[in-house]
Each structure stands twice: as structure tokens, then as C-alpha cells.
């Protein structure tokens with residue numbers, strides 16, 4: 001039985017001697033200790049001494065409906081009494097079937113089959129492999145290259161890292177990774193003076209077109225984080241880019257992989273970010289593919305929030321035509337990829353409970369009000385002298401902080417913890433990605449505490 005009656009210091013010492021923590025230089029924890037978390041409730045996390053922290057980053061962007069959500073807990077308890085796990089090769093079960101049916105009904109048209117894995121990076125691997133394998137099955141075995149945006153992030157297993165453009169994560173493994181090209185990111189912070197986000201996005205899409213013109217015969221797919229490049233520092237861009245990318249990929253016979261691992265499940269204000277690239281938003285591009293409901297990618301990758309932040313689950317949804325290119329008498333034409341926990345019933349059940357909450361609580365429209373409220377109360381923060389590039393899409397907010405010190409991210413993180421706030425800046429970018437259950441009062445606390453933190457850490 002785990003020991004729930006210990007001090008912060010005791011758990012810290014045990015963790016340092018037994019656990020290798022992710023995305024960490026372990027030695028830094030000598031100066032900046034880990035945060036021991038004893039329990040969670042709603043947007044709050046509590047340490048062993050009862051101190052509370054507002055989880056403004058949804059525990060790495062996964063939590064949607066709060067920690068220890070009673071409805072998800074109840075669904076999991078029920079599922080535990082029925083079936084905890086069964087392998088999905090050769091077997092099936094109600095939660096995975098129902099989840100696939102419901103996701104297909106929600107997602108852009110034609111994404112009729114769901115392939116499951118556990119984490120985001122494994123969804124990326126699957127989409128890349130499926131894309132190249134589809135071309136092989138279709139008599140185009142030379143289409144094995146991928147392209148991604150500058151500063152892209154699609155995960156850290158070797159295949160995913162090959163389409164991830166973050167030097168800090170890639171460089172040590174350069175020799176192990178296949179090189180793929182990147183194209184300019186439509187991140188509007190890079191627009192010229194006087195150029196708006198939409199014109200800049202379209203200018204960047206011209207660079208994509210030039211690349212596709214030259215190399216399309218070798219390219220299997222273009223992988224993209226729709227609307228927001230999270231790890232790049234919540235870089236946001238105009239949806240016209242997505243629409244044009246869809247059009248160009250169709251024209252040049254290249255798959256479009258929408259990595260909605262971070263931005264799917266309502267995070268950008270619509271269930272899927274791809275929905276925002278709809279025809280009526282871009283009258284000039286009305287004939288360019290896609291529909292009123294937005295664009296349909298060839299592959300849609302989901303993870304993180306899909307289980308409400310409870311259990312590792314990812315899914316790659318695929319267009320029917322691609323699925324059918326694998327459907328044959330010959331075994332080797334099939335997609336033989338697998339993971340032991342593929343389609344785990346508990347994780348699928350958490351995902352079903354998550355979808356129930358979306359429906360029952362009309363979450364997307366409730367979030368619109370929360371977004372407007374936060375933007376309103378954040379005015380003093382937006383206008384703070386050290387704050388630049390305030391931006392917002394759905395339930396994601398970000399801004400840069402002008403700070404003289406190089407270690408702003410660490411100072412800000414530590415200072416926020418002191419104030420009972422979990423922020424995790426990316427360089428000088430501070431962002432909010434709170435659980436959707438955040439109340440008005442908690443939004444007020446988030447904004448006020450952040451203002452205090454910026455005052456102290458930007459000195």
C-alpha cells in the first residue's frame with residue numbers, strides 16, 4: 001500500500017533516489033526541488049502539507065474536467081468491475097467500439113476508422129507509418145519523406161522526433177533520426193510590420209506550395225499542429241493556412257496529418273481545431289477544399305484530453321479510402337503495428353465519460369463564456385509593461401514577458417509555486433491552458449496571481 005502519510009521532504013528524497021523524471025536534467029532538482037503531489041480536486045493540486053496549487057497548465061495539457069472528477073471516477077469504477085483489459089488484436093469490447101463510433105460521428109466527415117495507442121508520440125508514429133504504407137500499397141513506394149512546420153513538436157520517439165523541430169530535444173539523437181524538411185511556420189509573431197495574420201499565413205503557404213511542387217513525388221505526408229504550435233511557445237496562426245494546406249496536399253497527392261494531440265477535444269474552442277478552417281471564414285478560398293465544417297485531414301491524431309487527463313490513450317483516425325487500401329487478402333498489406341495496451345477498456349471508458357460531459361454540460365459553449373470572461377479580467381495583465389504578444393484561441397492563452405534575466409522561466413515557475421499557482425513557461429512565454437472546469441473565481445485568482453508573479457519575476 002502506498003504511503004499517503006508522509007511529509008513533502010520524505011517523498012522528495014525517495015523520488016530522487018528511485019525515479020528518473022521526464023524532460024529533466026535530474027541534477028537541477030537539487031536547486032529546484034520536485035513538487036510532491038498528494039491529491040487533486042478540480043483545478044487544484046495539493047502537496048503533503050496541504051498547500052494548494054492552481055493547475056493552470058492542466059498537467060501537461062491533458063486535464064479537461066478537473067482532477068478526480070466524480071463522473072469520470074464513477075465510470076472507471078464501473079468499468080473496473082467489468083473488464084480491465086483485453087488485447088485488441090483478435091478481440092474487441094464495447095468501450096472501444098462505442099468510442100470509435102462516437103469519435104467518427106464527431107470528427108470531420110469520412111474519418112471512419114480509429115486505430116489506438118497510448119501516448120501522443122505513438123499516435124504520430126502510427127500516422128507516419130500508415131501514410132507511407134498506404135503509398136506503398138498504392139504502388140508509390142518512393143513516397144517516404146515527411147514535412148513539418150518549423151518549430152514543430154510531434155513527440156519524442158525516434159519517428160516522431162524526426163518531424164519535431166526543437167533542437168534541444170533532437171540534437172543528442174541526430175545520428176539516430178531520419179532527416180525531413182521543414183517549411184516556414186505561419187506563427188503570426190513572425191509577420192512583417194503591417195502584415196496581418198491571414199496574409200502572413202497565406203505567404204507561408206506559398207512556401208509550402210513551392211516545396212510540394214519540387215518534392216511531392218517523394219513526400220508521403222505533411223504533419224501539422226492545427227492553429228497552435230504548443231511546444232513552440234503556443235505559437236498561433238490563422239486558419240487560412242490550414243485550409244490552403246489541405247488544398248495543396250490534395251493537389252500534390254500528399255497526405256495531411258492533423259496532430260490534434262494538444263489542440264483537439266475542445267481546446268481551441270471547437271471540438272477539433274480543423275473545424276475552424278471552414279469555407280465561410282475564408283471566402284477567397286471558398287473553392288479550395290474542405291466544407292462548412294472545416295477541413296478533413298487524411299489522419300487525425302488525438303491524445304492528452306481524450307480521457308479527460310486520466311489515462312494514457314491516443315487514437316489515429318483515418319480516411320476511409322486509406323483504410324481500404326490496407327483491406328486485402330494479403331497479410332502484409334495490413335497495418336501490423338501494435339502495442340500491448342492498444343484500446344485499453346479503462347482508458348476508453350474514461351474517454352466515453354469525457355465525451356458524455358462534453359454533451360451533458362454543453363462544454364464548448366460554456367467555454368466560450370469562460371474565454372470571454374478571462375480576456376476581460378486579464379486586461380491589467382495584457383497592458384502590463386513587460387507583457388507582449390497577448391494571444392488567445394479557445395481555452396489557450398499566451399504572452400511573452402520582457403525580462404532582463406536569462407532564467408526567467410525558472411524564476412517565474414518558482415515564484416508562481418510560492419503563490420499557489422502552477423505555471424510552466426516555455427522560455428519567456430507564459431501560457432494558460434486551464435482545466436475547463438475552472439470557475440470565474442478561480443479565473444480571477446489565476447489572473448491576479450500571474451500579475452504578481454510577472455511583477456516579481458520580470459525584474
Ligand SMILES: Cc1ncc(COP(=O)(O)O)c(C=O)c1O
Nearest residue numbers: 119120121153154155230261262
Ligand atoms: C502536438 C503534440 N504532438 C505530440 C505530442 C506527444 O505526446 P506525448 O507526450 O503523449 O507522447 C505532444 C505533447 O506535448 C504534442 O503537444
